[in-house]
Amino acid sequence: MTEDTKIKAECLDCKRQTNHQVIATKLHAPFSPHEYHDGKEYSIIQCLxxxxFSFLKTYHDYEARYAIDWEQDEFDHVRIYTNFYPDASEVLNKYRISLPENLYTIYEETKVAFTQNLDIFTAIGIRSIIEGICKDKKVTGRDLEKKISNLKNLGDISKRxxxxxxxxxxxxNDAVHALIKPERNDIIVAFNIIEHLIQAIYLMPxxxxxxxxKIHLDEYSKFEEFIMxxxxxxxxxxxxxxxxxxxLISPRGKIPYDKFGEFEQKLNSRIKSGELDWIEITQNENQSDSIQNNNETFYKINKVP
Structure with a gap:
């Protein structure tokens, strides 16, 4: 490859194959008549x-040739691309600031194993990430199987x-106990699933x-926490x-119409019972309110909850 060549390569940040531009490249291809004709090329590439930026190693198998155009007698050889990232922490910054420290460490090392095609270690790491999420969210269960089933109670993920x-x-389990190496495609799908989980629970909120x-407040617990x-x-x-x-919830909160009365009644009940000491029921004495709804309840905040 030459500088300014455009190629397809995996991007750790984009998490998919994207167009890259070759910034610099060096071919190392020692060859003698008695050796197999192959070589390694090292390139600095940039995602478009x-x-x-990332570091790419390309293995050239010059003896594994195939025809491009039989009539024109054009042939090419097999190339195998492997991405290497000297410092993966730079592109993992959004995960570092969003995940608990221990969970981020597991994720970072698993991501590096994934990019280096260390599929057994990646599978083990994915299992450890799931255990780490359960521990961080205090999901209980006698074993990992039960904990995963209880993850749905978080409300951030679906049954699927x-x-x-x-x-x-x-x-x-197959990787840990039987040292079975999973298929590469299975690992790619598995890592996409675990990243979806991390984004749903930690990044997207x-x-x-x-x-x-606007925040959809369809459960009382979400409604009360939103006010606080x-x-x-x-x-x-x-x-x-x-x-x-x-x-109280303006301008970002929105309560479904059929839930409004239920939430107001429960809030009033918790205030009167003394469960909430940071808020009290009061009369509307705001001089700026020219129009009042006599059926509407008003509240005064006593302190920061």
Whole structure:
């Protein structure tokens, strides 16, 4: 390959095969009449999608030739590409800041094993990631099988995701106990599944907080936690103001119409029982509210929960 050549290669950041540009390359192909004619080429390449740099090794098997055009007598030889990343931590930064430290360490080492085609270690690492998630989220169970089944109680993943995780558990068990090397395609699919799980539980909720998307509050626990988070995050929150529920969750929260009365009743009940000491029921005395709904309940915040 020459500089400025464009090739297809795996990108660790894009997590798929993308177009890359060759920045620099060096061919090492010692050859004598008595040796097999092959060689290794080392290249610095840059992804044309995300601009990430990586190091590529290309194995040239000059004796494994195949025809490109029989009529024109054009032939080419077999090439095997292997991506190497001297410092994978740079492109894993978003995982580092989102995952618990121990879980990130497992993920990082598993990712490196995956990119280096160390499929047995990758399978073992995937199993360890699942165990790490269960431990971090305090998912209980007598064994990993039961813990995976209980992951659905987190509310972040579907039953289909749970079924897929059981398949990954089998893959990991075969690698750990029988040292069975999985098929490469199986490992690729397995790693995509585990990254989907990590994104659903850890990355996407944090990214969602940086948007202006409205939050769908369809469970009371989510509704109450959302109010507390709004109070904690709003430095200029007015403790002298009387808030309706709509004002408490405005502008980002949205309660389904058929859940509104249920949530209000449960909130009032928890306040009256003394379970919530940071909020109280009050009358609307806001002078700026020219129109009042007599059926609407108002609340005053006593302190940051």
């Amino acid at each position: 999608g995300c601009d990430q 995701d749970v079924d897929l995780l059981h398949s990954l558990r089998f893959l990991g 944090k990214e969602l907080k940086r948007t202006n998307f 988070e709004m109070i904690r995050n709003h430095i200029s929150f007015d403790f002298s103001y009387n808030y309706s529920i709509k004002k």
